[in-house]
Amino acid sequence: MPKPAYHLSNMKTTLASLVFTLVAALPFCAMSQKAINPVIHADVPDLSMIRVGDTYYMSSTTMHMSPGVPIMKSKDLVNWQIVNYVYDTLADVDALNLANGKSTYGRGSWASCIRYHKGMYYVSTFAGTTGTTYIYSTKNIEKGPWKRVSFKPMMHDHSLFFDDDGKVYMLYGAGKIMIAELEADLSGIKAGTTPQVLIENASAPAGPNIGLQAEGSQLFKENGKYYLFNICWPRGGMRTVVIHRADKITGPYEGRVGLQDKGVAQGGMISTPKGEWFAYLFRDYGAVGRIPYWAPIQWKDGWPVIGVDGKVPDTLNLPANKSLMPGIVASDEFTRKKKDAPLPLVWQWNHNPDNANWSVTARPGYLRLTTGRVDTSLMLVRNILTQRTFGPTSTGSTAVDVSNMKDGDCAGLILLQGKYGWVGVKMENGFKSIVMVNAGSGKPVEIERIPVSQNNVYLKAECDFRNRTDKGYFYYSLDGEKWIKIGDVLEMKYTLDHFMGYRFGLFNWATTKTGGWVDWDWFRLN
Numbered sequence: 266m267p268k269p270a271y272h273l274s275n276m277k278t279t280l281a282s283l284v285f286t287l288v289a290a291l292p293f294c295a296m297s298q299k300a301i302n303p304v305i306h307a308d309v310p311d312l313s314m315i316r317v318g319d320t321y322y323m324s325s326t327t328m329h330m331s332p333g334v335p336i337m338k339s340k341d342l343v344n345w346q347i348v349n350y351v352y353d354t355l356a357d358v359d360a361l362n363l364a365n366g367k368s369t370y371g372r373g374s375w376a377s378c379i380r381y382h383k384g385m386y387y388v389s390t391f392a393g394t395t396g397t398t399y400i401y402s403t404k405n406i407e408k409g410p411w412k413r414v415s416f417k418p419m420m421h422d423h424s425l426f427f428d429d430d431g432k433v434y435m436l437y438g439a440g441k442i443m444i445a446e447l448e449a450d451l452s453g454i455k456a457g458t459t460p461q462v463l464i465e466n467a468s469a470p471a472g473p474n475i476g477l478q479a480e481g482s483q484l485f486k487e488n489g490k491y492y493l494f495n496i497c498w499p500r501g502g503m504r505t506v507v508i509h510r511a512d513k514i515t516g517p518y519e520g521r522v523g524l525q526d527k528g529v530a531q532g533g534m535i536s537t538p539k540g541e542w543f544a545y546l547f548r549d550y551g552a553v554g555r556i557p558y559w560a561p562i563q564w565k566d567g568w569p570v571i572g573v574d575g576k577v578p579d580t581l582n583l584p585a586n587k588s589l590m591p592g593i594v595a596s597d598e599f600t601r602k603k604k605d606a607p608l609p610l611v612w613q614w615n616h617n618p619d620n621a622n623w624s625v626t627a628r629p630g631y632l633r634l635t636t637g638r639v640d641t642s643l644m645l646v647r648n649i650l651t652q653r654t655f656g657p658t659s660t661g662s663t664a665v666d667v668s669n670m671k672d673g674d675c676a677g678l679i680l681l682q683g684k685y686g687w688v689g690v691k692m693e694n695g696f697k698s699i700v701m702v703n704a705g706s707g708k709p710v711e712i713e714r715i716p717v718s719q720n721n722v723y724l725k726a727e728c729d730f731r732n733r734t735d736k737g738y739f740y741y742s743l744d745g746e747k748w749i750k751i752g753d754v755l756e757m758k759y760t761l762d763h764f765m766g767y768r769f770g771l772f773n774w775a776t777t778k779t780g781g782w783v784d785w786d787w788f789r790l791n
Contacts, residue, residue, distance in 0.1 A: 300343045300559070300583040306730075307593055307655040308554025308766030309337075311376035312545050313483065314535050321535065322381075322406055323545075324351070324388050328373035328764060329361070330613040330651070334390055336379075336406055337593075341584040342537065342559070346592035347610040348407045351377070351388045354617045356395050363616045363647050369394045370644070370683070371764035375422070376481060382427040387451075389425045389435075398435075400425065400451045416453035420445070424484040424493075428514055436493065440478030442467045444515065463516060468497040470507050470520040476500040479507055483533035484514075490567060493518065496531035504530035506546065506571065524571040529558045534569055541582070544571045552682070552735035552757035553656045553728075554766020559583070594653050596789040599632045601625055608650075615649035615681065615770065623648050631666070631784040636674060636775035643679070643687075643709065643774055651681055651768040656730035661769040664745060664786040665690070667697060668720035673777030675700075678724040679770040680737045683762040685709075686755035687772075688724050688739035690717065692781075699741045701752025712752035719743060726769060728757070737767070 311326040323337045323345065332350035339345045355361060360369040377390040386406040391398045398420045401411045423437035433447045445460040447453065454460065467479035477498035485492045493509040506523035524530065524544070532546040542562035547555045559581055560572045572578070590596070595611045607625050622637040632650070640646050654661075663678050670676060670692040677689015677700075684705045691700050691714075699715045699722065723742035729735070737755035740748040757767055769790075773783045 298585055300581040301586055302558045302577060302579055302581065303548065303550070303556040304343055304559050304581075304586065305345065305557045305589065305593060306553065306657065307556060307589060307653045309557050309593075310531075310547050310555035310765075311481070312532050312547060312557060313377055313379045314533065314545050315379050315381050316535055316537075317381050319538050322379060322386070324377040324379040326375055326377065327613060328371060328375065329369045329394075329616055330373070330765075331355070331361070331617045332613060333374050334377050334388060334401075335610070336388070338407065342535070342543065343581075343583050343585070344587045344592065349409065350610070351390070351401045351411060352413070355392060355399075356397075357617070358395065360394050361617045363645050366645065368616065368645065371762050374399070378423060378425045378483070380425050380427060387425060389423065391419045391421060391423060393419065395419075398423070402451075414450070414452050422480045422482055424482040426484045426486075426514070429486070434484075434514065436463060436482045436484050438482070439480040440468055440475075441465055442479065442482060442493070442495070461515075464493075464509060464518050464520070467493075467495050467507060467509065467520065470509075470522050471497050471499050471502075471505045474500045477504075481531040485534060488567070491518075492534070492569065494523070494533045504528040504549070506530045506532075506544070508569065510568065521568070523569070524560070524575070524577070526572060526575060526577050527558075529560070529577045534562055542569065543581075543583075544569070546577075549759070550656070551730065551733040552759050552767050553654060553730040554759065556656070589655055590790060594655055594659075594790055596787070597632075598630070598787045599625055599785060600630050611652045613651055614647075615651050615768075616647065619647045623650070628784050631786055632771070633782050633784050634676070634771065634773035635782040636671070636773055636779045638779055639673075639775050639777060641776075643675075643685075643772065646772055646774045649679070649681065649770045649772040651770040654680070654728045654730075654767045654769055656728075658727070658729050658731060660725060660727045660791040661788065662723065662725040662791075663771065663788045664721065664723050666721055666784040666786065667692075669782045669784075670697070670773075671775065671778050671781035674773065674775055674781045674783075676773040676783040677771075678726050678739075679772060680726050680728065680755060680757065681763075681768040681770040682757065682765070683707075683760035684756075684758045686726075686737050686739065686752070688726065688741060688751055689772075690722055690783075699751065701739050703753060703755055705756045705758070715741070715751065717743070723748075728767065 334351035336349040337345040359367040374390040380387045389400040420437035442464040444463040446455045468475040479495040479497040481496045508523040509518040509520040511518040622635040677687045679687035725740040727738040735757040
């Protein structure tokens with residue numbers, strides 16, 4: 266499919282628009298020499314962070330996505346780039362493979378913990394899907410390879426901790442926080458020991474009426490003292506940071522509320538090379554997901570005091586935020602050089618992919634998605650290729666060649682979550698139509714259908730997350746220049762069945778016969 270032509274008149278319009286945008290942005294740029302919260306306006310939850318020298322590394326939850334547990338890198342604590350994943354696939358089981366009608370939406374691997382110890386990087390996580398705790402290690406965090414050990418039981422929201430005496434522990438649990446000593450090779454709980462209760466009721470500092478019990482443990486040691494960060498949620502209140510402190514890792518621990526503001530919570534603390542301290546936390550922010558916020562820390566009487574007068578500030582004494590592109594999200598022309606990876610790290614598959622049915626080499630310059638089986642639901646389709654939406658607003662557009670679809674096939678651009686919506690092409694009885702489907706009610710409903718005779722089609726999805734507006738709009742084009750709105754508005758909702766912010770996704774779905782394919786020419790973000 267040819268790329269859209271840019272005529273001289275379009276170029277003049279674009280230049281004029283660019284000049285206007287730059288001039289309009291000058292006052293904003295003058296005020297934006299500091300970092301602004303949220304630091305990342307996209308779904309990057311359950312953060313864990315380390316600093317090695319002048320470089321920060323951060324891991325996060327990606328649950329049912331594959332590859333999983335992203336490693337993000339920054340030199341300034343503000344601008345991040347995905348540099349690796351801890352695993353390609355978590356496990357070869359039906360739920361992760363979308364096989365035999367099973368899925369693991371909202372599960373997969375949860376809150377990870379990243380650590381650096383004696384020249385080795387460690388990332389641990391756990392999965393309700395498999396009931397297992399996993400620890401990955403490598404000497405080269407950006408390139409790998411990773412060594413994996415796994416064991417049971419599954420340690421919920423754990424914190425891996427290497428103490429100064431050579432012992433290794435995991436702290437875990439909800440409400441009642443447990444501690445377990447591990448074998449030196451991290452292969453499981455140390456023989457001859459049993460997990461012990463570390464804190465009977467870690468939610469207690471936040472009051473007696475707790476809905477979400479204290480979880481999300483992250484343990485740190487500073488100036489000889491141990492500091493345990495947790496999150497809890499008082500009923501009728503907001504997500505709250507609770508901090509416990511002790512002189513020994515085994516306690517006893519005294520606790521206090523660390524932060525109650527905007528519902529910003531769950532995370533830990535990090536220091537800069539200059540000796541400044543920050544808390545890294547996240548905020549539930551509707552359909553875009555759980556988005557990272559930082560807050561300064563001052564040390565008072567041996568306690569980390571988070572925020573400015575107890576509040577999370579809008580600006581931070583850190584370098585200014587740059588675009589999330591291409592570090593966290595990115596456009597893709599699907600052109601690859603010989604040494605390029607098949608897919609940039611911004612992409613993740615919805616569940617484990619079927620590698621026999623996708624390619625960026627079958628037709629150079631295109632992503633080919635081939636149907637390998639018939640599915641009864643779009644949520645069971647393998648090889649939906651996704652990346653994050655982002656705020657305050659974001660638009661994903663794409664061009665697709667649908668000339669090799671088979672009857673019953675649907676190929677499109679989805680805003681993926683439990684209550685999804687999509688725009689794409691359906692092939693029925695030998696005829697193609699552009700359709701918009703809205704599953705905002707909980708069930709997919711075809712809202713509009715436009716017959717189409719050509720094989721090259723352009724699709725667009727637009728997200729408005731401003732002030733939690735959380736609306737999605739869909740468009741199509743026959744020439745890549747004139748966009749026509751189709752269907753109705755998707756009322757986007759963050760639902761716990763998927764447990765992540767909305768994602769842009771490309772798919773090809775067979776409902777009657779297999780073997781059809783579509784070729785995606787490009788995917789572009791604004």
